[in-house]
Each structure stands twice: as C-alpha cells, then as structure tokens.
Amino acid sequence: MKASQTFISTLKEAPADAEIVSHKLMMRAGMIKRLGAGIYNYMPMGLRVIRKVEAIIREEMNRAGAVELLMPVVQPAELWMETGRFQAYGPELLRVKDRHDRDFVIQPTSEEVITDIARQELRSYKQLPRTFYHVQTKFRDERRPRFGVMRGREFTMKDAYSFDRDKASALKSYDTMYRAYCAIFDRFGLTYRAVAADTGAIGGDASHEFQVIADTGEDAIVYCPTSDYAANIELAEALSLIAERAAPAQAMAKTPTPGKSTCEDVAALLGIPLASTVKSLVLATDEKNEAGDIVKTTVWLLLVRGDHALNEVKAGKLPGLKGGFRFATVAEIEDHFGCKPGYLGPIGLKKPVKVVADRTVANMSDFVCGANEPDFHIAGVNWGRDLPEPDLVADIRNVVVGDPSPDGQGVLAIQRGIEVGHVFYLGTKKYSEPMGATYLDENGKPQPFEMGCYGIGVTRILGAAIEQNHDERGIIWPDAIAPFTVAVCPIGYDRNADVKAAADQLHDELAALGVDVVLDDRGERPGAMFADWELIGVPHRIVVSDRGLKTGTVEVQGRRETAANTVPLAEAVAFVKGRLKA
C-alpha cells in the first residue's frame, strides 16, 4: 500500500491527559483519537493493528475447535436478572431503557446470552463439548477511565465460553483454551506469562491470567526463575520463612515507643530487624439474621511479620472469613483491645478476639508487638509462654522476592505485568444452574452444563504491546501485529526516477510475497519521514536513496537496530524477507 492511500497523522506532543507511555504513543502515532472519557476512535493505523490481533485470535480459536458467532451489544436485562447480575453488577454496567421502557444492558461480557443460546441449542450430551466465541464491542462504565486503551470504557474483547458434560471434560476444554492462548500470545510476539490466578467465589482451581510483562504493569506477577511456577500476587503461596519455632531466649518486656505506631519506626527505635516485629491487623465479620439485621459481630486479629503485607484475597478464603469481612472500626478496636490502632497486639485483650497468625509469625520467637497500650510495645514475646497458640495458622501474606517457591524448586521473583487474557473454569453454579441450562445425559436426565469462560482484551493488547516495546522515538511493534511490517522510504520519490523505480519495485515484490509493506509516497523530508515510521513503530525500514543506488544498494534497518545494513538492491527483498518472523 502507498502511504497516501491510508491516513497518517502524527503529533509532536501527546495531550496532557495521557499519563502512561502507551497512551501517549498511541495518541502521538495517530492510532487512537479520544471521543470522550474512556471512549476512543480507532484511527486507520490503530485499526490495522486491531485487525491483525483479531485475525491471529480467530485463527487459533478456530484451530482449537471453537466456533465463532456474534452476540449483540444491546442485551435484554431479563437474562441478566436470571443470574442476578443485573442487580449485583455495580455502576460499571451500562443500563439503558428502550422506547417501551424495557431494561437493557450494554454488554460488558456475554455469559448470560451464550448460556441462553446453549440451553436452547445444546440439548444432548452428544452435542458436547462445545466452545463458542465472538469478537465484539464491550462497554464497562469505569469510574475513572484512564491510560487510553488500558482502562477504557468501550473496548473490543474476544470472549469464549465452553460447555461440557462434566468437570473432567470442562477441564479439558479449559486446557485446550489455555494452549490456544499460549499459541496466540506466542504469535503476537509478546513476552508474557500465564499465571495461576484466584478463582474467587467460584472456587475450583482452574484460573489463569495471561500477563504481558512490562515494568509499568499494574499487576504483580510472582514466578520462580528456576521452575515453571507462576501466579499472581493474590494467589502465590507464601511458605513459612522459619522452618521451626526456636525456644524463647528473651524475657517479655514492655517497652515505651512513644509515637512509634509502625513496625518500621519501632524497629528503628529499638535497633532491631524489622523481621523481629509483628504487625496487627483487625478485621470484623457480622452474622445476620433472616431479616438482615446484625445479630453477632466477631473481631479478628491477623498477624503478619513486620516486613510482610496482608493478602486480603487469602484472608477471604479462611474459615469464618470467607463469607465476607470488613476492617474493624476504631470503636470496635478500642472496645476489644482497650487501645487505639498503632499499638495493638495479641496480648492482654479485653474481649475475645480470633487470632490468626501467618505461617511465618507462628514460628517466630522473641518477637515485638503492640502492648495494647498507647505508646508502648512488648518485646521478647513467645507463643505458648506469653500468650496462647493462635486460633488459626494460615498463609495470609503476600509473597516477597526471595521467598522459597511453593514448588520447592528455587526462590521467587516478582515482575510487573498487564493482564490481557484470562481463562476461567466456571463450573455450574454461576450461570448454568441459575439459568436452568441443562443437557440430557445418556439416561435422559437433565444435567447442568459445566462451563468455562475465556477472554482476551483485543484493544488492550495494543497498549500492553507498546508498554513492553517502545523507546524514546516511539513504538516498536512485533512483526505479527505491526500496522505495516515494512516501510519503504524513498528519498526523492517525486523527483528521482531511479529512486521511484527502485522503491516501487521493492514495494511490489514484497507485496507479491505477502509482506504487509507500505511505500511512503507522501514527499516528506527524510527526517520527518523516518520519525513518522519510528513513532508508528513499523519494525523494518528500507531507505532508497540516489546515493545508495549509485552503488546499487539500499539501507535496511530494524526498528531496534542502531545502524542500517547496506544491502545490494537486488538482494534487498530476500534480505528483508529473511528477517521477518513467519
């Protein structure tokens, strides 16, 4: 294609509201154009990338046996009421009434609609397993849309849904999708990690996030460099850092720590390691009667080592807490501990409190904790001797770099990632049972579908790819999803017949080989021309100049290369083709 046949519109400066590099570069490269908060026009350069992303997704989904269909953007609320999501979904769900005052939603996902299709179309076990997918516009009314396509309101998602007769088959479907996702992200040419993720209220053990690695990512990814362990921070298991509890060596001693309400301050004051302190976090759970009134409140004290952080997802899975918890109020804390927050600890409680110790804390000796008296801590505390064993010992903290890997194969590292895909085993509870979506088994008995759901944020891929691949000059697209793979940049296209002939020939030969090549016929000066293609991020460039042609050569340069390769004109096509990833 010639550049004049498409629409190129680059900017020197990014608009002020663009906070992160991918947003800035997409705006500057003319890939997106803001229409409203979190709502973007996809301009020709951006749409070309989207189409390549979608094509790869479709090929791999089809190869994996998933069947494409298309479900509507505007969906009747009735279906969403069947699963309770119409009521339960927060203001992120865009609700709309039609001219007859009937309720509709602008779909953020399509579980209800696909389950409605399945309950009508998949009547027999003979029709299972079955995975459907679509690539469709979604809308989530984010409270604070930002970061361009990374947290937009309208976006394109590929969502797939599997229907199986039993859990074993569902996990096979899950695995097929997992492998398809790996194939997709491999083909994108992005560095990514599939990490185990929490399954939340669904339970079960099959949930993986596909994270594109980028320092700017919002998510923390835990992995073991010497094994294949990988999980997100919510899920990654923290082992005890102390193999066995040592015998007490110190006497318990109340110590004044005036104004020192954090473990860091206390450790500094006392001149002890932070790892000798214990942090107290107070939660509460409420028991309600049928009328919804609170009939009983239980207060919980969760203890993690001073250098560790509470993991609320893990806490939320503990017996007694998994029905939902909240942080205790100051009044509740003072009532149970006789002290304001900042000096709390497990010793000298005024009312019964459930004490949960992190695995590491449970093995600590001679530790320091709050004295439940303002401006005082207690040192030399020991389980058993100074206070009863904790009610519960559990993994309730985030892992940190250097923790032992749960698979015993090394120590953990942490990197940042951007979640662009998610595969999830749903089971029967969330959609098929409430919607009465069943098939008939061999005995003619109705059984609820075992379901899975699988999403890829198509438009988000663009942002993640750029966060991972850019430099000070602009975007560096992987070959497979670049808006163009090769840019032919002739110097003097409109005034030098030799340059024009060579550039045209290179373009035509590459195009004939199926290479997505653009010929810059806009007549820009070399500097501006090169800057445009570097900003847009085309991975391969061929410069055709009169000077080069005098020696029968052109210059080929990869977007990451600092210098050009001088290549004979006659070999340029083969040279470039050899560099392209299949």
Next chain:
Amino acid sequence: MKASQTFISTLKEAPADAEIVSHKLMMRAGMIKRLGAGIYNYMPMGLRVIRKVEAIIREEMNRAGAVELLMPVVQPAELWMETGRFQAYGPELLRVKDRHDRDFVIQPTSEEVITDIARQELRSYKQLPRTFYHVQTKFRDERRPRFGVMRGREFTMKDAYSFDRDKASALKSYDTMYRAYCAIFDRFGLTYRAVAADTGAIGGDASHEFQVIADTGEDAIVYCPTSDYAANIELAEALSLIAERAAPAQAMAKTPTPGKSTCEDVAALLGIPLASTVKSLVLATDEKNEAGDIVKTTVWLLLVRGDHALNEVKAGKLPGLKGGFRFATVAEIEDHFGCKPGYLGPIGLKKPVKVVADRTVANMSDFVCGANEPDFHIAGVNWGRDLPEPDLVADIRNVVVGDPSPDGQGVLAIQRGIEVGHVFYLGTKKYSEPMGATYLDENGKPQPFEMGCYGIGVTRILGAAIEQNHDERGIIWPDAIAPFTVAVCPIGYDRNADVKAAADQLHDELAALGVDVVLDDRGERPGAMFADWELIGVPHRIVVSDRGLKTGTVEVQGRRETAANTVPLAEAVAFVKGRLKA
C-alpha cells in the same frame, strides 16, 4: 472445513413470529437466533455470510481509496447536540446516561463523530478529498421491529463519509462511491438497481438507493426497460399524459351521486372511464409567529386524476408547501368547501383555497369532480370556462406502469425492491456548518467541508439476498456470499473407507484451491444431510457414494439444478471449479 467443526442447527418449522420468507429461512437454517425484539444472535452459519459480505465491501471500499477506521458504538450526546440531531431524532435514537448522568447515544449512524474527526484532522485543502468508512454495530429503536434482519434494531452497517473542498469535487467522491457500490453489488451476485432517490431537506441532486430486486420488497422502483432511467417512486417524474388540453365538448352538469364518495364509485355509477374523474385532496399549512403560535392557516386543494395517487414527497417540494404541511381537518374542509370530504372539488369554494393541479389534470377537459355538495358531483367541467386556471400546475402524483419515461426513451415499468445501500451528497448545511468543520483553502480562509455519506446495511444484505434467491427447499446463496461454496456430502462417511477417502480428497483438493468447502462428516442420513445443505443454501453439492464410486463417479449438483451431473471422480474438482463464479 468439516461440518463437525462448525455448528449446524436447522429447524423443520419457522417460529410463528417470522412473517417473511427470509426471516423464516434464516431462523430455520440456524443463521440467526432471536434474543429480543429486533435483536438477533448471529449464529455461525449467518456470521460466515456476514464476514463474506464485509470482506467484499472492504476490498471495494479500499480499492476506491476510502480509508477504514472504527468509531465507537456509544457516543457522547454533546456532538449530537451540535447538529441538533439529539433533539430532533425521534425515539428511534437510543439514549443512555452514564454513571455520572452524562448523555450518550447508541449510534444509529456516525456523521457527527466523523465530522468531529475531520474538523480536527483535515486542516488543509491539501488533505482533501478524503473518504473514511467503518463497519460497526448500529442501533435504531424501531417502533415495530420485524422481518428479522430486514427491520431489526441492532444491525451492522458500513457507513462511509467523504470530505471535499467544493461541490464539484464532492460529486466526484460521490461518483467514486457510486461505482464502488456497483462493484460491491456486482460481486455479491445479486440482481439490483441503483435508483435516483429524493434528497429531502438537503436539496441537491445526488442521492441513489441501491435496491435488491425482490417481489417482496417494500419499495417501488420505477425504471424504463428501454433506457437506463431508474428512480424510486418518491422521485420518479410523472409527465402529463395529455399532450394538450382539448376544447370543451360538454356542458357542465351537476349530477346526483348518492353515497358515491370515491372516484371509482362515481365512474362506475356514471359509466365513464376512471381517467375522466379528478380526485381532490385537501392540505393545510400553518404560519407561526416567533412565539410559535399559529397566525395564519392556508388551505390547499391538490387535484390528481381519479386513477392516480398523490405523491406527498413531491407535494412537499412545492413553493408554499415545502416548509411542512398537514392534511386539513374535517372542520377546515367544511369551513372552506361547505361540504364534508368525499364530494369535494375546485368549483364553488366558500373561502379562498390554493388550487394545485397535477400536470395531467391541468390538461383534462370535460372532467368529473365533486360538487362541494353532499351526494353530488359535477360532470363536463372545463378549466377556464367553468373555473379559473389552477394557481399552480406541478408533478404531484406517483407514476404508474406505462407512463412515458421522463427521458423520452420509452415507457415506465415498476418493480419491487429492498433498499440495502444509499449514497447521498450532503453538502455543507447539515453537518459541517453547524459543527464548524472547516479546512483552510489556498488563501488560508476557513471553508466548510462539502460532505457525502454512503451506507450499506451489512446484515440486511442477508435478508435481501434470500428474498431474491430461495425456493421451497430453502436459501440459494450466490457463490460469493454463501456460508460455504461447496458441500461435499459423503454417503456412509463413517463406514465406507472408499467413500471417506474420496470425500476427504475432494475436500482437501478444493480447499487447497481456495474454495470454501465443507465436508459433511456428521453421519446424517442422505435425506437429512441434503435437506440441511439445501436449507442453508450452499450453492454447489458433491455427493460421494459407494454406488457412484463403483463406476468411478460422483454427483455434482448446483442448488438451482433439478438433476445431478455425474462426473468422473478424477475430474470432479476441475468440474466444480469451472462452475464457480470468480
């Protein structure tokens, strides 16, 4: 592809709410599935057709130099307020408020958004002309959605918009799109007609509808079989059927016509041709002051020949009526004519009335019209002698079959059509001027863009194609947009190794040639298998049977053919390939 890899779900009976054949067949063939009123899931067989339609549209749009982008489904209302469409658009515009109570619309078209893009991106005359397009989900909240995809609420449309510096250039862009549309509909393989259409309030003379010809179409298309004249019924010009007014031959005579209030009844009673009668239609126009109060009402009498029908679009273009008119009330009629409707005429008016005669009526002599007296008509009426010449003579009627063609090249015929595309010259008044969308001309002076808009109803194409191409067994897709081009139907695929080998080979060889072929490996009985593919409308079928293979042959049958062609197995691929439209 193997049939087991996609999803085929056919029905014996269409649901009761499917009124027209395309809706019935799309439901029965499992192409669409109703989700709500006018909202459909596109099932795999239907989506395959949509993708082929979209691909052809994209190729031809790109070839014509249009550049694809993608504008959002959810659009901020502010832009729609700039053109006044937010206020003026009726309840068909789906309006929605976000979590911050801001107004949005679910787009029915994208003129405002593209004009917003143009006013930011197209700053100089050097960037013109420019045509953008997108293929995107649209929503129109039809009062009475019906006919499946023909009058749905959510649908896919390709909409293109051209921006030019002046009208001459805009008409060139229009012509380019017109020719691209012809190429698109040619490639679809549908019988269609591009017909001149009314430009409504925009004025100007460039508006064409692309109508797929079908007896069941809602639109009347006027054309001249011996020339290239074609227009829709709203626009088609009606010449006078009487070259010159003859001298009066009869005396005027009031005639009792008790209870005969229609021209047909009067002609029958008096034993005269219907073409000797004149029909009276009474309109009214209101003049308002600045406060919006009616200060003056004018009553109009429009006269068409008894066998003709008033064309309201034409009437709406007359001086004095083009500001908007309404039908007069019975009170206004009695006040001005001294008579109730049914016996009205241009003679003996009680108050001033503007009389408009159709061109044919103006040349009639000795005609019959109402006497403005209940149960009486007047015969032998003549202009000039019995009443003043009309205030205005104009084309205010629909043409009828046999009328002279306006181009003087023959007589007019009428056929039915389904509008699936529309090209429209917009000028500057509707969008670029109200939105302040300007470019700088050679003198650095801002000028409003001359615009055009161009739509194709992607999903509607499916309905129109089926209305035009079906039989009692199902759909008959043209090759180019069929869900599959060829179905290989083996009899005993799962139990006869020779049949399986031959079928696999045919499938693989055709697929290798780029033919979109499906191999039915579902193990259905021949009757059910053939019925499915006939219902789905695959245009070419190859039956592989043990009996045929015994003589080294297979049976190839086109969907419209009544008998199969026995073809040697070795020649079958070439035979089929030779039948396919490029």
